[in-house]
Amino acid sequence: MARARMTLTRSTGASIEGGLRAIAGRIDASATGISGLQRLSGGATQEIWCFDIETPARDDKRYILRRAPGGTRITDGTGLELEAELMAAAAKAGVPVAEVMHVLSPEDGLGHGFIMRFVEGETLGGRIVKSDHLRAARQTLAFECGETLARLHRIPAGDFPTLARATPAELVERTRIVYARTTIRRPVFDLAFRWLTDNAPPVPAEPKLVHGDFRNGNLMIGPDGLRAVLDWELAHVGDPMEDLGWICVNSWRFGRIDLPVGGFGTLDDLLAGYELISGSRLDRSAVHWWEVYGTIRWGAICAASVEAFRGEDATMERAMIARRTSETEIDLLRLIAS
Template identity: 55%
Template sequence: MSGENNPIAAPLAEVVQKYIPGATGIDALKRLSGGASQEIWSFDAVTPSGAVPLILRRAPGGFRDTGRSGTAVPLETEARLINLAAEVGVPVPPVRHVMTEEDGIGQGFIMDRIPGETLARKILRDEEFAEARPKLARQCGEVLARLHKVDKSKLPPLRVATGRDEVEQYFKTYKELDYPHPVFDLAFRWLRDNAPPDSTELTLVHGDFRNGNLMIGPEGLRAVLDWEIAHVGDPMADLSWICINPWRFGNIDMPVGGFGLREDLFAGYEAAGGGKVDPARIKFWEVLGTLKWGVMCMGMASAFLKGDRSVERATIGRRSSETEVDLMRLLAPLTGKEQ
């Protein structure tokens, strides 16, 4: 058993033998580099009929940091949301087991390991995904339509966030960072003036539906990953988040994730029963999503200046200036059409 010197190897092998039919142990245990806030472990369950590829999604060190942002849901909740999404036809990795205290591994869950690619650089450029790219925007719309149909009465406790709630949350963070950006001030004022009405119907929202959290194969979208900031909110937030410029990875003429057009995304959403797309709400959430990313970049820069000298924080931190350009393209487009 590879990884046998790892302290989670033995208890994980015991769990697998209990919950994976026919499993006799585990092999190829390794921690993956992805997962900014959770540990991601890849391994195989060993069975007489062959290896079963699995993923362990685990809290850092085994237990959730209660001091973390209140926007992140517990891993048990994340597993429950994945199961609910599967019930309405959203492609997700099936959850095999949610950890208990008796398992001795900490908080987390085991799910199937879905083959495919999450790196935008490869998805947007490699020949392997050439046939998938023209289909992806519509597929994303169809999947989001299914997701937004999850019965809210079945949901575990989740935060509820309207558009106005999100604006005020990020405005508070912006002020705390104490680094004025006039374009950000303009955007916050515009958002307050154009927030969706309080009567807007709210649904389950993934919260981070974008390149990097989508598993893609040569035929298209295979699975939606990383449900940790799911909440109840405006469904237009999911449709717009994947369209903001940072997730296009240089393909600015392809607003949907760098691979497709808004028209295809919206057509897929409406055809799959997601309801009529509201252009005004989409515009609001694209502006807010762009501004949110800018504030996040400011946070990275602030951490770097305070002593966290990681290259990643410095690189991302400097991108708040790019966000100002993106916001002006949305709020005062030269061509009369948002990009």
């Protein structure tokens, strides 16, 4: 079985290399070929491939191919073509993202996906909160995230009419349905759902573009700070405070529970950065509500992983996610009591 998987990977890599070589000139007019193709371990739902484009000047440039699994399998989310459009719009709005160079078309023969410039940096949350070489970046990173989210929320939602829309109450109900499909009843979850219903914020008068997964682990960080916002596949239209609550969920602090923003900064700094760009004051209670929602959202995903592990996805990764359900129960009790 291991040998069969290796053969499949080599065959896939050869096919992708041939396809990239054929379109290299569309990415860089001076391209003479490609080299160094390798699949990266990141990317839970999409394939991520790194490669270099060779040029006569020998100043090879590195790029990333973000591709649907197998090139054709469609996963939940916006779709890769729309994701590329969102990233292009984000760049115009001043949000740091990797530059999209080419969106795959059927004649490219590579399936669904797009090619973007390689951005050097760290994405592993544990390293971001602990590495000495990122110490200076951490001092201002929460403020920078606030600024970035304010710019992101300025992107006209009307430019993306096919994006999903949801009110706070609808999101809670969707999460409740995910939890209801699991076989283990968790009284803490039931309490949290009741609290969310009783304390739900009003539907925003002007729904905004929401990234949907803005957190430590989906940010490219360098010694100089935030270099790129990654993984736009969960973007939708709704309450912008969802993004601020999500980055504060304890599961994304990687052990630094004393620093609520991604394990690297304070809520005061996050809100100050946001308010500087947006020009409006934020309601801390609304951010708190979205942190509770984000916690049970992740908790329901973890709980569903128990069923997945017992079924067709008996992987170590699935087991590790499943066991984190109890962590979210502790977090929910702390949040509701605060």
